[in-house]
Amino acid sequence: MTRLLLGAVLLGYLSDHIAAQVMLPAPSQVMFKSTDYKNVLHWTPPTNSSSLQYKVQWKIYGEPDWLDAESCQGIHKRHCDLSSVTSKTSEWYYARVSAVSALSSSRSAWTLSPRFSPRWDTKITPPSLKASVTQQGIVVQVKASRGLVRKMHRSLLYNVFVIHANKSEEVFEVTCCSNLTLTKMNPRTKYCLQAQTVIPWHVKSSVRSTAKCIKTP
Numbered sequence: 001m002t003r004l005l006l007g008a009v010l011l012g013y014l015s016d017h018i019a020a021q022v023m024l025p026a027p028s029q030v031m032f033k034s035t036d037y038k039n040v041l042h043w044t045p046p047t048n049s050s051s052l053q054y055k056v057q058w059k060i061y062g063e064p065d066w067l068d069a070e071s072c073q074g075i076h077k078r079h080c081d082l083s084s085v086t087s088k089t090s091e092w093y094y095a096r097v098s099a100v101s102a103l104s105s106s107r108s109a110w111t112l113s114p115r116f117s118p119r120w121d122t123k124i125t126p127p128s129l130k131a132s133v134t135q136q137g138i139v140v141q142v143k144a145s146r147g148l149v150r151k152m153h154r155s156l157l158y159n160v161f162v163i164h165a166n167k168s169e170e171v172f173e174v175t176c177c178s179n180l181t182l183t184k185m186n187p188r189t190k191y192c193l194q195a196q197t198v199i200p201w202h203v204k205s206s207v208r209s210t211a212k213c214i215k216t217p
């Protein structure tokens, strides 16, 4: 009898406890979106309430402890830039988000992101390409985004594609951050150029930039 009563009390306690925890629904679609090794966690809010705040934590895969993302505690926005703490490209990371309602002083359960690898999951953006005709030939200046150059400086390469009028292509490899000079080009001829960023160390490359065409004098 006593045991039964105790069971009922415990059950009552547990269900109250669980009810309190699930009162605020958790954020959904927690995931990293990463371009050029800028790693930003995004999520979908559980309700429309504009008074919701979020807390973000992260950890390295295999480590036991979750760490607070310092600039993303009690924030209103629905994303958090975790680039500075997820900067080791060889690691795997997790992050999680919880919603907090200041009005009802309740908080949601944590929602976990899928495992994230800066190396494998980041998308490399195509470089910008400028071309000008000089005495020496066509000078091609190719530049990856500033963040990518800062992070990968010595291990960045570019492929520059020279597309001839007959659609045949030539490829030139250019190291970061020097210009390519195309010499011995035919006069009064249109050449179209595209470029692609390559990170050989990570076996990664961007798509090609849109074509820029230039006519020799």
Ligand SMILES: *[C@@H]1O[C@H](CO)[C@@H](O)[C@H](O)[C@H]1NC(C)=O
Binding pocket: 047, 048
């Ligand atoms: C959220 O807001 C939109 C438009 O403001 C509304 O149509 C929708 O029903 C709201 N959803 C919830 C869950 O309150």
Ligand SMILES: *[C@@H]1O[C@H](CO)[C@@H](O)[C@H](O)[C@H]1NC(C)=O
Binding pocket: 164, 165, 166, 167, 168
């Ligand atoms: C296309 O044009 C280039 C440059 O004029 C030439 O070197 C190449 O042989 C041509 N290719 C074909 C398939 O005609």
Ligand SMILES: *[C@@H]1O[C@H](CO)[C@@H](O)[C@H](O)[C@H]1NC(C)=O
Binding pocket: 132, 139, 141, 177, 178, 179
């Ligand atoms: C590349 O070319 C641009 C424009 O012609 C010039 O401003 C720049 O200094 C050059 N860069 C290098 C590394 O030579």
